[in-house]
Amino acid sequence: MYLKKTILITNDDGITAPGIRALVEAVQGLAEIIVVAPDRPQSGMGHAITIGEPLRMNEVDIFDGIKAYQTSGTPADCVKLAKSIVLHRKPDLCISGINHGSNASINILYSGTMSAAMEAALEGIPAIGFSLLDFSHHADFSLAKKVAHTLSKKVLEDGLPLHSLLNVNIPKCSIEEHKGMKICKQGNGSWNENFDTRKDPRGVAYHWMVGSFVHKDEDADSDINVLAQNYTSIVPIQYDLTHYKLKEQLINTWSDLLS
């Protein structure tokens, strides 16, 4: 008996975002597709999960012929709901996005798109997060769709090592300008934040976060660097955050404090 494979699609820009529609279109025909995504934008949600309140989920009919559900939860919640309530099993692949804006470098840490993919990886599901370096609602997803199709097909066929995932960022350029794909490392950088403080009509202060990203990585194989040259960056990701070098160092230098 031939068992058709299943792809779970989610995102953090919300189920009505152009990016998730582009992702559905990109993988149509590769497998059975199920969409479970937030009912509103969740950008910047990091790896949030909803524990203090219950979740709502309802079926929607916005992708022609494809089963889709919107939920009140975060992207990570959507993966849990999809597995436990919609599919009652693990999908063969979870893809998240296509995010409107970069999740390269340290932006992965704040990313709802990547947290959904990481949640899937935690549960043993091969996962990929896709992001396009264009915030515009009217962004051109042609190249991103081509990349998403190629990589989803590859991972559906070959899998990924258990508990790993891919962070894929696509440059803002045409298919013709695109130089290809490169396997990279997470670039180094930081946000230079500031706040734009204003007064509300009652004279009480409120603060808008504003910031600019500062790229600190000079290594040629960082995602930031290959993206700047119109390559797609593919960073293989794992989630053991242990700083092993510092671990050994502290075992030696802090011996007076330790048991």
Place this chain on the structure above:
Amino acid sequence: MYLKKTILITNDDGITAPGIRALVEAVQGLAEIIVVAPDRPQSGMGHAITIGEPLRMNEVDIFDGIKAYQTSGTPADCVKLAKSIVLHRKPDLCISGINHGSNASINILYSGTMSAAMEAALEGIPAIGFSLLDFSHHADFSLAKKVAHTLSKKVLEDGLPLHSLLNVNIPKCSIEEHKGMKICKQGNGSWNENFDTRKDPRGVAYHWMVGSFVHKDEDADSDINVLAQNYTSIVPIQYDLTHYKLKEQLINTWSDLLS
């Protein structure tokens, strides 16, 4: 001239939680203390930041003689606000907690407590997150305070390598039962989730997330294992999520796809 050092304290259980009061008491006298913490519980917020709405912040007088501010933001927002609006510079140490409940193993990925510490590390501030393995509002913080005092003093004096932080979890036991502190690695585990589905008074379904943690790590030096033996676990943390081994592997095996 003697410049007194500054410790920034935040948490994810909210500024009125017993855990943050215990942390303030634990480090009093070590340095000047500033508290900037969420005005309500933010557990499970992961590394969320607030970008779609402005933030509120106001001074509160609930810690005797200590400058404290509550904000409408997430734990990571609090670190940004503290640096940019309250201190106008980096503190010498950022400590987060004491969290009511474990952030050992993969729980670090969902943890607002640890996301605040990670935000500080991203900005180059030495940082420690403290968590007590006791969810109770009436938990005994005696041991946790002792541990927090010792480690905060140590890091204030010696610092940590740039962009690193510590994930400290304290077992639920008395000072007498405590065996000491161990430098560990992040344990392996997963949440076995399910949803408790109910009907609201209008007959519409809603879903409560319920789950149990499954420990998968047999290594003696994992945080989960040392905590089970009444040791405090100290996991040095970094945030480069690159899976370097898989990176090399994919460069070889995916050569047909790559440029």
